Amino acid sequence: MSWRKEQRRAERGYHHGNLKEALLQAALGLIAEKGAAGFTFADAARMAGVSAAAPYRHFRDRDELLSSIAQRGFEQFEQRLTAAWDDGRPDTVTAFERVGKAYLAFAREEPAFYNAMFESGVPVDSNPALQAASERAFNIIRAAAERLAALAPPGTPRPPAMMMALHIWSMAHGVASLFSRGDAARRKLPMSPDELLEAEVLIYLRGLGFPTDRRAQAKGAEPPPVPPEASSGSGLPPGGPWGKPK
Amino acid sequence: MSWRKEQRRAERGYHHGNLKEALLQAALGLIAEKGAAGFTFADAARMAGVSAAAPYRHFRDRDELLSSIAQRGFEQFEQRLTAAWDDGRPDTVTAFERVGKAYLAFAREEPAFYNAMFESGVPVDSNPALQAASERAFNIIRAAAERLAALAPPGTPRPPAMMMALHIWSMAHGVASLFSRGDAARRKLPMSPDELLEAEVLIYLRGLGFPTDRRAQAKGAEPPPVPPEASSGSGLPPGGPWGKPK
DNA sequence: CAGCTCATGTAAACCTCGTTCACATGAGCT
DNA sequence: AGCTCATGTGAACGAGGTTTACATGAGCTG
Numbered sequence: 001m002s003w004r005k006e007q008r009r010a011e012r013g014y015h016h017g018n019l020k021e022a023l024l025q026a027a028l029g030l031i032a033e034k035g036a037a038g039f040t041f042a043d044a045a046r047m048a049g050v051s052a053a054a055p056y057r058h059f060r061d062r063d064e065l066l067s068s069i070a071q072r073g074f075e076q077f078e079q080r081l082t083a084a085w086d087d088g089r090p091d092t093v094t095a096f097e098r099v100g101k102a103y104l105a106f107a108r109e110e111p112a113f114y115n116a117m118f119e120s121g122v123p124v125d126s127n128p129a130l131q132a133a134s135e136r137a138f139n140i141i142r143a144a145a146e147r148l149a150a151l152a153p154p155g156t157p158r159p160p161a162m163m164m165a166l167h168i169w170s171m172a173h174g175v176a177s178l179f180s181r182g183d184a185a186r187r188k189l190p191m192s193p194d195e196l197l198e199a200e201v202l203i204y205l206r207g208l209g210f211p212t213d214r215r216a217q218a219k220g221a222e223p224p225p226v227p228p229e230a231s232s233g234s235g236l237p238p239g240g241p242w243g244k245p246k
Numbered sequence: 247m248s249w250r251k252e253q254r255r256a257e258r259g260y261h262h263g264n265l266k267e268a269l270l271q272a273a274l275g276l277i278a279e280k281g282a283a284g285f286t287f288a289d290a291a292r293m294a295g296v297s298a299a300a301p302y303r304h305f306r307d308r309d310e311l312l313s314s315i316a317q318r319g320f321e322q323f324e325q326r327l328t329a330a331w332d333d334g335r336p337d338t339v340t341a342f343e344r345v346g347k348a349y350l351a352f353a354r355e356e357p358a359f360y361n362a363m364f365e366s367g368v369p370v371d372s373n374p375a376l377q378a379a380s381e382r383a384f385n386i387i388r389a390a391a392e393r394l395a396a397l398a399p400p401g402t403p404r405p406p407a408m409m410m411a412l413h414i415w416s417m418a419h420g421v422a423s424l425f426s427r428g429d430a431a432r433r434k435l436p437m438s439p440d441e442l443l444e445a446e447v448l449i450y451l452r453g454l455g456f457p458t459d460r461r462a463q464a465k466g467a468e469p470p471p472v473p474p475e476a477s478s479g480s481g482l483p484p485g486g487p488w489g490k491p492k
Numbered sequence: 493c494a495g496c497t498c499a500t501g502t503a504a505a506c507c508t509c510g511t512t513c514a515c516a517t518g519a520g521c522t
Numbered sequence: 523a524g525c526t527c528a529t530g531t532g533a534a535c536g537a538g539g540t541t542t543a544c545a546t547g548a549g550c551t552g
Contacts, residue, residue: 013546013547014500014501014502014545014546014547015499015500015501015546015547015548016500016501019500019501035367037283037367040537040538040539041538041539041540042537042538042539043538050500050501050502051501051502051503052502052538052539052540053501053502053503053504053540053541053542054500054501054502056539056540056541057499057500057501058500061539061540062538062539062540118423119365121281121283121284121429123429123432124429124430124432124433125429125432159449159488160436160488162436163436163437163442163445163488166425166435166436166442167417167442167445167446167449169420169424170417170420170421170424170425170442170443170446171413171416171417171420171446172420173420173423173424174415174416174417174418174419174420174421174423175416175420177364177419177420177423178364178415178416178419179412179416184370186369186370186371187370189412190406190408190409190412191409196409196412196413196416197416199409199413200413200416200417200450202453203405203413203450203453203454204446204449204450204453205453206452206453207448207449207450207451207452207453207454208449208453242405242406242409259517259518260516260517260518260529260530260531261517261518261519261528261529261530262529262530265529265530286508286509286510287509287510287511288508288509288510289509296529296530296531297530297531297532298509298510298511298531298532299511299512299513299530299531299532299533300529300530300531302510302511302512303528303529303530304529307510307511308509308510308511
């Protein structure tokens with residue numbers, strides 16, 4: 001069995017050359033497989049072909065590795081949310097929903113990152129860089145909420161954008177962690193997590209008085225009077241945001 | 247140092263008498279302190295004054311202890327939700343909001359249970375009793391949603407109660423796990439988690455067309471025509487569900 | 493190019509934990 | 523009194539986290 005280690009060493013020499021990165025990648029894979037709780041420092045080292053003590057040259061301890069991954073996660077998260085938001089094109093509500101979907105997509109497609117970010121027990125404030133990355137990501141949601149709030153129909157009290165952002169975040173996180181990942185996904189649902197979240201957000205926005213029919217507005221302009229096609233006076237498609245009751 | 251162990255043994259004899267219960271209590275305390283991830287079987291044994299091997303007479307392994315705690319958690323959770331719902335008294339919306347508050351209160355006051363139930367990585371289906379307890383608890387929310395759905399204003403499409411229940415659950419869980427517990431509670435918020443959730447639920451209900459002014463209905467009866475005091479035609483108090491924009 | 497230095501890796505050791513196994517104890521029944 | 527079985531003990535194993543003393547070699551310096 002030890003020829004393997006020898007061969008690896010022969011391949012790469014005494015020094016690895018890029019161990020830090022290799023450890024992060026290995027950890028990412030392991031966390032995706034077994035969750036942040038099941039991930040071990042030693043395994044990551046093994047996977048990178050180095051001794052168990054080597055990682056300590058690059059991370060103070062296991063928690064710091066985890067926290068680094070969480071930080072990267074928030075960075076990628078921010079990118080995905082930014083792309084989804086696309087500065088509110090083609091219209092604010094459509095873009096807003098796209099952000100919601102991007103949230104769930106991230107949670108589903110990057111389970112390792114999501115796990116490290118929200119479920120690993122790493123305190124957000126354990127590391128200033130982590131905290132900053134987390135805030136940048138949240139700010140995307142907040143900025144989107146800001147734009148949405150500015151569209152509040154005249155006559156309606158304008159909702160605080162921060163509150164809206166927190167509400168949306170809680171919905172997305174709630175759906176993701178209860179229904180969209182890992183063991184939780186095994187709960188039997190009448191609809192997909194994506195549909196669930198989309199309906200939730202639409203109903204919420206309607207509750208704030210927003211026209212949730214996309215045709216009713218464009219490019220962030222003040223919404224025009226509701227056109228006659230918009231059904232039931234609420235701007236929603238017939239049947240409600242949850243589709244036809246099959 | 248060993249006089250302590252001896253004394254303990256002297257106090258309680260060779261047999262503990264109620265080790266299973268003692269272990270559950272010890273675990274509860276440890277989880278509350280350090281989270282389910284940081285909790286160790288050995289610590290629980292130490293705290294109960296027995297050897298590290300003793301717990302295996304009562305639990306197959308560490309996971310089974312955790313799962314037992316999660317189950318108890320769901321049972322207590324169900325009780326609290328049931329009490330809060332109080333069969334929809336004095337009116338459905340009020341009772342519904344009380345359930346939301348009870349959810350958060352439970353998450354805050356019973357961090358160990360909440361942790362074991364939702365954040366410990368214990369799969370809900372690892373144990374039939376656990377699964378059943380979890381479903382009973384969720385059924386309270388579902389039943390409440392059912393009653394609420396039946397109140398849908400005439401002319402509005404009636405929302406599926408199951409969907410409503412899932413939405414409410416996701417909001418409550420989202421707020422609890424992001425803002426109301428442990429490290430997460432350190433995020434700076436413009437309002438308390440309770441207020442945040444209450445506003446969220448009210449806005450959501452309004453989005454479904456429910457009159458969210460409590461005076462507008464009583465005892466689950468069909469809501470009467472909106473009285474003149476109900477402002478702005480939405481049934482909400484002036485300023486919106488989030489209070490005055492200070 | 494020889495030599496030095498420091499970042500980077502290794503091996504070995506220590507502690508804790510989860511888990512198992514052979515054995516001890518004593519509560520309750522016969 | 524004696525049996526028996528549930529319950530607890532101690533020792534042992536393997537694994538992981540972490541530290542420490544030592545090894546290696548990449549890159550600078552003269």
